[in-house]
Amino acid sequence: MSAASETGTPFTLKATGHVARRQRLSRMSRWVLFSATMLAVFVLVYLMQDVVRLGWERLSWDFLTSYPSRRPLDAGLRSSLLGWLWLMGAVIVMAVPLAIGSALFIEEFAPRNWFTELVRLNISNLAGVPSIIYGILGLAVFVRGFDLWGITLFPSLGPTILAGALTLTLMILPMTIIASVEAIRQVPPSIRDGSLALGATQWQTVWHHILPGAIPGIMTGVILAIARAAGETAALIMIGAFAFIAFDNTSLMQSFTTVPIQIYNWTTLPQEGFRVNAAAGIIVLMTLVVGLNLIAVVIREKFRRSW
Amino acid sequence: MSNSVDLRPASTGQRAAEGTLERPMAQAQPGAIVEPEGEIAITIENLSLWYGPKQALTNVSMKIPARKVTALIGPSGCGKSTLLRCINRMNDLIPTVRIQGSLYYHGVNLYGPDIDPVEVRRRIGMVFQKPNPFPKSIYDNVAFGARVNGFKGNLDQLVEQSLRRAALWEEVKDNLKKSGLALSGGQQQRLCIARAIANQPDVILMDEPCSALDPIATLKIEDLMRELVKDYTIIIVTHNMQQAARVSDYTAFMLTDEQVTGQLVEYGPTEELFTTPKDRRTEDYISGRFG
Ligand SMILES: Nc1ncnc2c1ncn2[C@@H]1O[C@H](COP(=O)(O)OP(=O)(O)OP(=O)(O)O)[C@@H](O)[C@H]1O
Ligand SMILES: [Mg+2]
Numbered sequence: 001m002s003a004a005s006e007t008g009t010p011f012t013l014k015a016t017g018h019v020a021r022r023q024r025l026s027r028m029s030r031w032v033l034f035s036a037t038m039l040a041v042f043v044l045v046y047l048m049q050d051v052v053r054l055g056w057e058r059l060s061w062d063f064l065t066s067y068p069s070r071r072p073l074d075a076g077l078r079s080s081l082l083g084w085l086w087l088m089g090a091v092i093v094m095a096v097p098l099a100i101g102s103a104l105f106i107e108e109f110a111p112r113n114w115f116t117e118l119v120r121l122n123i124s125n126l127a128g129v130p131s132i133i134y135g136i137l138g139l140a141v142f143v144r145g146f147d148l149w150g151i152t153l154f155p156s157l158g159p160t161i162l163a164g165a166l167t168l169t170l171m172i173l174p175m176t177i178i179a180s181v182e183a184i185r186q187v188p189p190s191i192r193d194g195s196l197a198l199g200a201t202q203w204q205t206v207w208h209h210i211l212p213g214a215i216p217g218i219m220t221g222v223i224l225a226i227a228r229a230a231g232e233t234a235a236l237i238m239i240g241a242f243a244f245i246a247f248d249n250t251s252l253m254q255s256f257t258t259v260p261i262q263i264y265n266w267t268t269l270p271q272e273g274f275r276v277n278a279a280a281g282i283i284v285l286m287t288l289v290v291g292l293n294l295i296a297v298v299i300r301e302k303f304r305r306s307w
Numbered sequence: 308m309s310n311s312v313d314l315r316p317a318s319t320g321q322r323a324a325e326g327t328l329e330r331p332m333a334q335a336q337p338g339a340i341v342e343p344e345g346e347i348a349i350t351i352e353n354l355s356l357w358y359g360p361k362q363a364l365t366n367v368s369m370k371i372p373a374r375k376v377t378a379l380i381g382p383s384g385c386g387k388s389t390l391l392r393c394i395n396r397m398n399d400l401i402p403t404v405r406i407q408g409s410l411y412y413h414g415v416n417l418y419g420p421d422i423d424p425v426e427v428r429r430r431i432g433m434v435f436q437k438p439n440p441f442p443k444s445i446y447d448n449v450a451f452g453a454r455v456n457g458f459k460g461n462l463d464q465l466v467e468q469s470l471r472r473a474a475l476w477e478e479v480k481d482n483l484k485k486s487g488l489a490l491s492g493g494q495q496q497r498l499c500i501a502r503a504i505a506n507q508p509d510v511i512l513m514d515e516p517c518s519a520l521d522p523i524a525t526l527k528i529e530d531l532m533r534e535l536v537k538d539y540t541i542i543i544v545t546h547n548m549q550q551a552a553r554v555s556d557y558t559a560f561m562l563t564d565e566q567v568t569g570q571l572v573e574y575g576p577t578e579e580l581f582t583t584p585k586d587r588r589t590e591d592y593i594s595g596r597f598g
Contacts, residue, residue: 190435190437191439191442192400193400193439194439194440194441197397197435197503198428198429198451198452198455198502199425199429199430199432199452199455199506201425201455209441213442
């Protein structure tokens, strides 16, 4: 009443009572969320400046093109970089189509029964399995080969790039499938109905509408999965990628090592120079992962649309 | 009181004929369902449908004439969309749906063992209650059906002709590359109609095609229907009684009441149904005295 009488109107449009309280809460929530974001950014920036300060000087063409060495200033990333590129290439080529295919089958083609539900549930569980377990699996099945009652179900590959790529593919498949399934679900059913009502087959509907509509979401999953595979160390050490490689990888059937393993290796050595190498290696690895993800982001933005 | 309870199966018709108002409402009045004359496009026989345990249609039987507009009217939730979706087998996509009875398209059983739903949907097109253009260009929206069906002719010409017939061409002709989603709601619905007719179906099912349109666009669509009906069979669901009266040749009134879900109450030539309804429930509904 009092607020109203000031202007002569029988009501006020200023925030009072309930509205004022709700608005205060709303403004507060904004700051809480902002602080949460800033905390993450701060930690990241702190770590990055630490690494960059230590390793920046060491970055050079020589560092990228030298084989590993016992002398810190001679040692470089050449073999681990090549091994890593081969490995990531193989993982992406195997994992992405497999994940999208599985997700499309589960969401669009599989009958909706308890078995499909069970498979779906298990995939979600697999996403939480620690990478070292995948490493042990990779060692037992891909590296050593898998025999059952005298029948070779899987040939022995040895500690090769292919064995590593298969292991990492298994490791990132669950999260990529889950992300893809969720992305496919986001495509509105009315689009599916519209396509089918025009006499498109199920496959035509999937190919022309479901897949393009789901690609942005799928790419988000792929980005997360690539980031995980790119930095993976434990599983690869398990399958024997902790190796001294002084040659250039030219095929999937060679032994290999990767940048994260090389970095890990350097951090275990006592000399200060190797710590600097490790920091420089981290900068290179981060740049590479950002580069890979940029490609995924470009694909995602190309397909981005709103319904 | 006691004389209204009658469990003898044959009695319903007789009692209704006697003119008592206490007849059980479960069955259609005799004479309330008229068989149209001329060529029949779709025959529905004793169709019942369940969504899981829930019944949505009960014993619907009707014959839909070829190259005529047939309107389905009735209160919300009485099963109009469900019936429409049976005709081009869109209900196949809902896993819980169970169907009893039969549907014939020019004498061929639509649910026969070797019938391919894709072929059915190519011949029996559909426009949905909510506009659902694809997130592609206007051109691609219209051309999609032709492309997936392996159309060999001149695509540009087909797109233009379809957009013209859907009364959308003038508004979009300079902008065919624009996304279908960038159109207004009413334009989107006309795009969906253009998309459906580009497929050159025999039958077009329209589920409230004008619910998102202004009166002018609505009239355009109605004109289009009158135009299309020279070549096509059209079945339209509408909540707009005037529209049903204006545009349709035959009208079917459906109803869900306490006893029966999704029943066909009355069906006949539109003029007769609106001027001299044979069932009291039809009369109540069209005069706005319902629910
Ligand atoms: N996918 C579904 N699953 C379960 N029940 C459904 C489904 N679709 C419709 N129904 C039910 O079937 C009945 C008939 O629905 P329908 O959509 O055919 O009604 P309608 O006559 O088209 O109504 P409206 O005029 O509001 O569009 C309703 O009771 C509805 O709840
Ligand atoms: Mg409806």
